[in-house]
Amino acid sequence: MKILSRKYRNCRRRYSLKINFLTTIYNYELGIVIATS
Numbered sequence: 001m002k003i004l005s006r007k008y009r010n011c012r013r014r015y016s017l018k019i020n021f022l023t024t025i026y027n028y029e030l031g032i033v034i035a036t037s
Helices: 001-037
Strands: none
Touching: none
16 A cells, blocks of 8 residues: 555656646747747
8 A cells, every 4th residue: 555655646746747847838938929929
């Protein structure tokens, strides 16, 4: 049970990192669009 929860936590952390990365890129692109318009 303990191993399972640790595995789950690692998976969640990786998932949140991916989301963070995507939102950063998204905001960056939005910033460029706003700056050029």
